[in-house]
Amino acid sequence: MANLTKQRRAVLEVVKASHDHPTAADIMDRLREKQYKFAYATVYNSLKYLVEQGLIKELHITGGVSRYDGRMEEHHHAVCDKCGKMVEVLTELPGDFLEEVARETGFLIQRHHLIFHGLCKECQDAAR
Amino acid sequence: MANLTKQRRAVLEVVKASHDHPTAADIMDRLREKQYKFAYATVYNSLKYLVEQGLIKELHITGGVSRYDGRMEEHHHAVCDKCGKMVEVLTELPGDFLEEVARETGFLIQRHHLIFHGLCKECQDAAR
DNA sequence: TTTCTTGCAAAACATTTGCAAATCG
DNA sequence: CGATTTGCAAATGTTTTGCAAGAAA
Numbered sequence: 001m002a003n004l005t006k007q008r009r010a011v012l013e014v015v016k017a018s019h020d021h022p023t024a025a026d027i028m029d030r031l032r033e034k035q036y037k038f039a040y041a042t043v044y045n046s047l048k049y050l051v052e053q054g055l056i057k058e059l060h061i062t063g064g065v066s067r068y069d070g071r072m073e074e075h076h077h078a079v080c081d082k083c084g085k086m087v088e089v090l091t092e093l094p095g096d097f098l099e100e101v102a103r104e105t106g107f108l109i110q111r112h113h114l115i116f117h118g119l120c121k122e123c124q125d126a127a128r
Numbered sequence: 129m130a131n132l133t134k135q136r137r138a139v140l141e142v143v144k145a146s147h148d149h150p151t152a153a154d155i156m157d158r159l160r161e162k163q164y165k166f167a168y169a170t171v172y173n174s175l176k177y178l179v180e181q182g183l184i185k186e187l188h189i190t191g192g193v194s195r196y197d198g199r200m201e202e203h204h205h206a207v208c209d210k211c212g213k214m215v216e217v218l219t220e221l222p223g224d225f226l227e228e229v230a231r232e233t234g235f236l237i238q239r240h241h242l243i244f245h246g247l248c249k250e251c252q253d254a255a256r
Numbered sequence: 257t258t259t260c261t262t263g264c265a266a267a268a269c270a271t272t273t274g275c276a277a278a279t280c281g
Numbered sequence: 282c283g284a285t286t287t288g289c290a291a292a293t294g295t296t297t298t299g300c301a302a303g304a305a306a
Contacts, residue, residue, distance in 0.1 A: 005261065005304090024295075039263040044296060063186065063194045064271070065295070078233045087235075091228045093221075100219045105206045106249035107215075114242045121234035133279085133286065152270075167288040172271065192296070193270070 010036050011046040015056045016070035021077075021086055023065045061086070061115055076113060080120035089116065138164050139174040143184045144198035149205075149214055151193045189214070189243055204241060208248035217244065 004012070014030045015022070022030070028043055038046075047068060050056045059067040061079060076089040093112070102109050132140070142158045143150070150158070156171055166174075175196060178184045187195040189207060204217040221240070230237050247255070 003260080003305090007262075039265095040295090041264075041297075042262055045261075058191065060188045060191050063188050064192065066191045076229075078229070078235050078237070080235070081238070087233055089229055089233055091225070091232050094225065097219065097222065097225075101204075101206070101217055101244060104219050105215055105217055105244070107206050107208070107244060107246045108252050109206070109244050109246040110209070111245040112242060113245075114240060116229060116233070116235060116237050117239040117241075118235045118237040124236050131280090131285080135287070167290095168270090169272075169289075170287055173286075 005046075007036075007038050007042050008046045008049055010034070010038070011043060012050055012055055012070075015047075015050070015068050018068075018070065021059060021061075021067040021069050023067055027068065059113070076115065078116035078118065078120075080123055081117050082119055082123040085120050085122075087120070089114070133174075135164075135166050135170050136174045136177055138162070138166075139171060140178055140183055140198075143175075143178070143196050146196075146198065149187060149189075149195040149197050151195055155196065187241070204243065206244035206246065206248075208251055209245050210247055210251040213248050213250075215248070217242070 051058045057069045079086050179186045185197045207214050
C-alpha cells in the first residue's frame with residue numbers, strides 16, 4: 001500500500017517543506033519551481049493518497065479551498081480575521097474534555113481540530 | 129443596518145428552521161419548496177449579509193462547500209467519517225484553555241470552532 | 257499480463273462579478 | 282431622487298472524471 005511514486009514523493013516533499021498550509025494551487029506552483037510539471041489531477045490524486053496514508057493533513061479553514069499541512073503532530077490553528085495570517089497552536093485539549101465529548105455524542109472520536117479566529121498581535125497593535 | 133429584505137428574511141427563516149447545516153444549494157432547494165425562486169447570487173448575498181450581521185454562522189467542515197448554521201449558541205460539531213452524519217456538541221471548552229491559547233499565540237481570540245471526527249454510535253455498532 | 261498511476265482535457269460544482277432593472281427610503 | 286438590493290448570465294476558481302497511454306508488479 002505504501003506506493004510512493006515519483007509524483008507522490010515530490011508532492012509530499014513540497015507539503016512537508018511548506019509551513020504555510022498551501023492550497024493545491026500553491027503546491028502546483030512550488031512543484032513547477034522545482035521543475036516538476038504534473039497534471040492538476042495528479043497533484044490532487046497524490047494529495048488524496050497522502051492524506052489517506054496519514055502522511056499529511058487536509059485542512060478546511062476558510063471556505064472553498066482545501067489546504068494541506070505536513071506537520072503531523074497534534075496541533076490546531078489560529079487565523080487572523082484581519083490579515084489572514086494563520087499560526088499553529090500547540091496547546092492541547094485536556095483529556096477529560098475529550099472524554100466528556102465522547103460521552104455526550106456517543107462518538108468514537110478519532111481526531112479533532114480546533115480553529116481560533118481573532119486578531120493577531122500585529123493587527124491588534126495596528127488597531128490602536 | 130438591520131435591513132431585512134424579503135429575500136434575506138426568507139433565507140434566514142430557512143436556515144433557522146434547518147438543523148442539518150445546509151449548504152447554499154440545500155437552501156436554494158428549500159426556498160424553492162416554499163415557492164421562493166431567488167437567484168443564486170441573491171441567496172449568496174443574503175447568506176453573506178446574515179453572517180456579517182451575526183444572525184447565522186458559516187461552517188467550513190468538509191472540503192469545498194460552506195454550510196450554514198442558524199444555531200447561535202456556542203457549540204461545536206462532530207462528523208462521522210463513515211456515514212457523514214454531523215451532530216452538535218455542546219460541551220464547552222474550559223476557560224483556562226482559551227487563556228492559555230491566547231497566551232501562546234498572542235492572538236485576541238474572538239471565536240473558536242472545534243470539529244471532531246470519528247464514528248457515530250450506529251457506525252460503531254455496525255462495525256462489530 | 258494485470259493492476260495501478262499518470263496526463264490531459266473536459267466536466268462538474270461552488271461561488272463571485274458586472275450590470276441593468278427593481279425596490280426602498 | 283439616491284442608495285441599496287435583486288436577478289440573470291457569464292466568469293472564476295477548485296476539484297473531479299473519463300479515458301487512453303505509461304509504468305510497475
